[in-house]
Amino acid sequence: MKTLRFLAAAALLAASAHAAAADKPPLKIGALLAVTGGASFLGAPEARTLEMLVEELNAKGGVDGHPIQLVVKDTAGDPAKAVSFARQLMDEEKVFAIIGPATSGETMAVKPIVEEGKTLLLSCAAAEVIVNPVTPHVFKVAPKDALAVEMIYRRMKKMGVKRIGFLSSNTGFGKAGKDQVEKLAPAHGIEIAVSEVYDKAATDLTAEVTKLKAANVQAILNWSIEPAQSIVIKNVRQLGLAVPIFQSHGFANVQYAKAAGAAAEGVLFPASRIVVADSLPETHPQKAVVSSYKRAYEARYKEDVSTFGGHAYDALTILARAVKEAGLDRDKVRAALEGTKGFVGTAGVFNLSAADHNGLALDAFEMLTVKDGKFAVLGE
Amino acid sequence: MSLELVLQYLVAGLTYGTIYAVVGVGFNIIYNTTGIINFAQGEFVMLGGMTAVSLHRVVPMPLAIVGAVLVTMAIGALVEITCIRWLRKPAVLRMIIITIGVSIALRELALLLWGESVRSLPYFTGNEVSSLDLGGVRLSPQVLWSLGTCVTIVVFLRFFFQHTSIGRQMRACAANRDAAALCGIATKNLVTLSFVLSAGIGALAGCVVSPITYTAYNVGTGLAIKGFTVAILGGLGSSMGAVGAGFLVGVLESFSVSLLPAAYKDAISVAVLLAILFLRPSGLFGSREVARLEAA
Numbered sequence: 001m002k003t004l005r006f007l008a009a010a011a012l013l014a015a016s017a018h019a020a021a022a023d024k025p026p027l028k029i030g031a032l033l034a035v036t037g038g039a040s041f042l043g044a045p046e047a048r049t050l051e052m053l054v055e056e057l058n059a060k061g062g063v064d065g066h067p068i069q070l071v072v073k074d075t076a077g078d079p080a081k082a083v084s085f086a087r088q089l090m091d092e093e094k095v096f097a098i099i100g101p102a103t104s105g106e107t108m109a110v111k112p113i114v115e116e117g118k119t120l121l122l123s124c125a126a127a128e129v130i131v132n133p134v135t136p137h138v139f140k141v142a143p144k145d146a147l148a149v150e151m152i153y154r155r156m157k158k159m160g161v162k163r164i165g166f167l168s169s170n171t172g173f174g175k176a177g178k179d180q181v182e183k184l185a186p187a188h189g190i191e192i193a194v195s196e197v198y199d200k201a202a203t204d205l206t207a208e209v210t211k212l213k214a215a216n217v218q219a220i221l222n223w224s225i226e227p228a229q230s231i232v233i234k235n236v237r238q239l240g241l242a243v244p245i246f247q248s249h250g251f252a253n254v255q256y257a258k259a260a261g262a263a264a265e266g267v268l269f270p271a272s273r274i275v276v277a278d279s280l281p282e283t284h285p286q287k288a289v290v291s292s293y294k295r296a297y298e299a300r301y302k303e304d305v306s307t308f309g310g311h312a313y314d315a316l317t318i319l320a321r322a323v324k325e326a327g328l329d330r331d332k333v334r335a336a337l338e339g340t341k342g343f344v345g346t347a348g349v350f351n352l353s354a355a356d357h358n359g360l361a362l363d364a365f366e367m368l369t370v371k372d373g374k375f376a377v378l379g380e
Numbered sequence: 381m382s383l384e385l386v387l388q389y390l391v392a393g394l395t396y397g398t399i400y401a402v403v404g405v406g407f408n409i410i411y412n413t414t415g416i417i418n419f420a421q422g423e424f425v426m427l428g429g430m431t432a433v434s435l436h437r438v439v440p441m442p443l444a445i446v447g448a449v450l451v452t453m454a455i456g457a458l459v460e461i462t463c464i465r466w467l468r469k470p471a472v473l474r475m476i477i478i479t480i481g482v483s484i485a486l487r488e489l490a491l492l493l494w495g496e497s498v499r500s501l502p503y504f505t506g507n508e509v510s511s512l513d514l515g516g517v518r519l520s521p522q523v524l525w526s527l528g529t530c531v532t533i534v535v536f537l538r539f540f541f542q543h544t545s546i547g548r549q550m551r552a553c554a555a556n557r558d559a560a561a562l563c564g565i566a567t568k569n570l571v572t573l574s575f576v577l578s579a580g581i582g583a584l585a586g587c588v589v590s591p592i593t594y595t596a597y598n599v600g601t602g603l604a605i606k607g608f609t610v611a612i613l614g615g616l617g618s619s620m621g622a623v624g625a626g627f628l629v630g631v632l633e634s635f636s637v638s639l640l641p642a643a644y645k646d647a648i649s650v651a652v653l654l655a656i657l658f659l660r661p662s663g664l665f666g667s668r669e670v671a672r673l674e675a676a
Contacts, residue, residue: 037598040496170643196642201602203399203593206392207637207645214385214638227498227594237509238520239388259498259594263508 027066027323030089032100037076038200038226041253042102045309046124047072048301053316064324079109086110090117099315100124105172111138124311127176131357139337139357141314143347143364148249149180151270151365153188161219165212166195169224177223177248193217202228209235219243225250230260237263253306257370270365274310274346275375290346310346387517389634397630398526402585403607404622405533406578411616413550413574416475420483421582422604427452428583429595433499449583456579460572490597498596526588533581534619613653615666625664
């Protein structure tokens with residue numbers, strides 16, 4: 001007890017000394033993340049990454065002398081909670097900017113509120129609709145789902161696949177993905193023979209997969225972020241279907257591949273390079289940033305790094321850069337965000353502009369596969 | 381639709397049905413002694429699965445499952461002793477609300493203990509890709525394990541409630557607690573025992589379905605909703621009823637996918653539940669007498 005109290009006192013002293021040295025108002029950042037609930041494998045690594053990064057930045061004296069204060073709200077993936085927490089962050093906590101939410105459904109629910117309150121939002125979710133059409137204060141750091149669909153269709157074409165079966169979950173991510181998959185299919189000469197939506201809490205999908213089997217599809221594409229994406233793979237292989245299985249970029253947490261075990265071998269999906277950081281060549285522009293983030297995260301939290309934590313890393317780093325450039329003035333920071341060019345993040349190279357609040361291009365994705373329970377670059 | 385396809389949908393329905401039934405039967409034991417629905421039943425299922433996964437890191441699987449069942453039984457006893465036993469007036473509504481509170485507490489506890497990640501036991505036979513080929517129709521061996529567990533539990537419960545003294549005392553306790561106490565039955569101990577038994581059965585269910593459905597701190601509610609549905613549909617208190625209703629709902633859901641968009645799957649099972657309860661308030665296999673008495 002005594003040591004604890006001593007430590008606390010020492011920490012307080014150190015903090016006050018630090019504040020006196022900095023003497024600048026804090027940069028208060030809110031985070032709306034699904035730390036628990038069905039989307040927790042997105043939100044939890046994101047919250048951990050922010051915690052780690054804020055500590056790191058503050059140890060270096062904050063952003064241009066402004067110490068960062070982070071307020072994380074756990075939305076549990078629920079859009080209604082995200083909305084009320086967003087109001088709380090803006091009205092009570094008076095945050096400068098908000099990072100998150102982690103899911104597309106929540107981001108779309110929060111979008112009108114942050115626009116109304118003119119607070120900057122850097123979403124970590126995938127759906128294209130978040131920044132299309134562009135609204136002044138909403139940005140996003142995760143690559144658009146349209147790019148992921150594009151990558152998948154290109155690969156299918158290369159493999160001679162023309163007729164596919166499509167499954168998606170009834171979440172914001174699933175719905176947004178479904179729209180893009182169906183919209184882009186004709187342009188790539190892909191026929192979607194069956195398209196089924198399942199519940200996000202599904203425990204077995206044998207009936208849905210039977211329907212795909214009956215339709216004689218050449219490949220299966222699944223779009224979800226829940227454990228159901230591992231269940232799909234198992235059910236396909238258990239039914240003896242030997243067709244290639246494609247997954248969305250939501251598969252990019254190696255936990256899913258591990259959960260599906262032997263059934264995950266050979267699954268194809270687009271993802272950011274962060275999950276294959278070790279096998280990137282030294283010359284790759286993203287090598288330095290992804291490997292240093294991966295090393296720090298894995299050393300601290302003893303778990304595999306995922307793309308999602310990377311999104312939080314990109315969001316906070318881009319925001320910190322803009323604040324460093326423009327100070328604590330929201331309009332100037334907004335302009336600075338739009339002026340971000342050539343920033344190398346974990347998700348790719350960001351080139352933002354007034355018309356593009358995402359800034360990632362097709363090269364943000366790499367086609368990956370599962371080999372011996374690990375992610376590997378698919379190559380040509 | 382070809383015969384092979386019809387059979388494949390049937391097998392899919394069997395898979396769903398087994399999951400629902402094995403969770404559903406757990407509801408009946410506490411109901412049989414106290415007349416309440418234990419809303420923490422899903423959490424017992426979750427605790428069983430999660431504990432077994434943790435134990436499996438150090439001991440072989442059969443031991444891990446036995447250990448998980450025992451641990452969950454102890455938790456069941458603890459829940460009853462701390463939250464239910466000392467109630468001076470054990471009104472049904474009050475007990476139900478308490479079980480809801482307990483379910484939330486157990487879920488949060490599991491989150492603190494295990495974090496949010498998804499786990500599962502390995503398949504008991506074969507692995508994620510193995511399946512039995514029955515003339516073109518395929519079935520994961522784990523479904524047979526679940527089915528076998530389900531049948532064993534039902535046979536055991538049937539024997540226990542009909543042919544053992546303690547089982548009969550438990551039923552007397554549900555029929556009229558005061559009268560049972562007057563006859564010299566230690567009602568409080570029996571309620572504790574019912575929590576222990578249903579926690580154990582829930583935990584066993586959680587272990588056998590975990591390779592199929594995965595387990596995480598928050599799976600309890602989802603599993604419990606379907607388990608509860610089939611327990612009601614089958615007629616509360618009847619284990620056979622829960623199993624029959626489980627298969628009925630499972631097969632219905634599976635065939636609904638073949639004809640309609642899969643998104644309507646759950647709507648169909650709920651519609652069937654409502655329709656049947658409208659026609660037979662006591663459930664498919666429940667006795668009309670009980671329903672009439674309870675309504676009075």
